[in-house]
Amino acid sequence: MPLAAKQRLVVAALVVLAAWPLAHRALVARYGLDPWRFFGWAMYCTPKLPVRVALRERRAGAVSEIALRDLPRPARRAASRLKKGRALWGTLASPAGLAAALGASRPDAEGFEIVVERWFLDPATAHIGTRRDVYEYPVQ
């Protein structure tokens, strides 16, 4: 490859490198992507805080909590995958896989609720805020 072509390639790559952090910030704000990942140079901008997953089922019209320890291994693994996925990919990590695992492990349930709670350091208040996403999966 001639030098001039290499120069153009390098400059094109540098332009992408320079522009990407703005797109990264937008994705973090919109979907909750992990700011410490995905090469946006946003390390040390926000603390790494937990993601919590709570599970509920509906039976005979009543809603009750499901303890993770009461689930079979495939469902526990799915819950763990969702937690890790949410920490990295934010709302792009779908709870559908966990819902399917719950349905398989508890076929008598009328439906499930998956609550994903993510903590964050709110820059406006300097307090720990939470974002809750609630997903309902009625059993067909």
Place this chain on the structure above:
Amino acid sequence: MTAPGGRAARVLGLMDPVDPSAQDAIARAFQLFLLFHVAVRTLLWAERGDDWLVARWLLAVVLAACAVVAWRDPARARAAAALAWAVLTIKLVASFPGTSNHFFIEYLCVGLLVLCDPRDAGERTLLLAAARWLTVIVFFSSGLQKVLHGTYFDAQFLGFSISSKPSFAALFGWMVPAAEMERLLALRAVGPGAGPYAIQAPLAVMVSNATYLFELLAPAFLVLRRTRHAAALVTLAFVVAIEAGARELMFGALFVNLVLLFLDRPCNRTLLPLWAALFAVLIAVRIGLLPEFFFN
């Protein structure tokens, strides 16, 4: 000098050195540092792994061999870099999306070693100009992200870090009066609603804001030839202070070597034995030959 003509050449030419006489030595030292750096990082990664151990160690051994070949046989250094880059590509694919940003800088830099032949004057100039541009872009972006996330204006992130990490409290606690330190430490049990993590102490707020301001402004002074050397020395002090405090020794070594590229003298070559010693110490710590201490 960068080849004349073309917008790309002009942009890259902004990073041409004032005195190009030592660029050969600088490029060679950068090449060696980088290949040994990725080999040692992968060794440490293999040592702390708990799965795919054979594959991890194999990658580490191949990278170590690439570094040694590049060192002993400069004519084969670019081929060794190409093999190292292939290994790093495997590591990138295997680790994504959990890949660290540090790794990505290594990956891009080794990619430059593959793209550019440091023995050719024009390509050597391209290699070093690209590495310098990468450095200022990463530095500036880091400052920009701190502004966009908004957690440095009232030292919120610093307050949270002091509250939750003893190493941060030890490093930055001197900026915070005792009463406020007590308040922050009482917030150690993090939970929804906990706070406020903003710091009132003027010195801490000043240092917090100075951090991103420096990251935003230093790149301009690194680009300008008139201020480049002074800016490089100040940036070195800044990077060493932050990375030593955060115990990010490997990333610190990498970024120091990138900043050293802004000096016209081959200081990076002079410091190669220091990095060799550091790498040996870190390996010795990990395999238990030296007392354990935490580092990234």
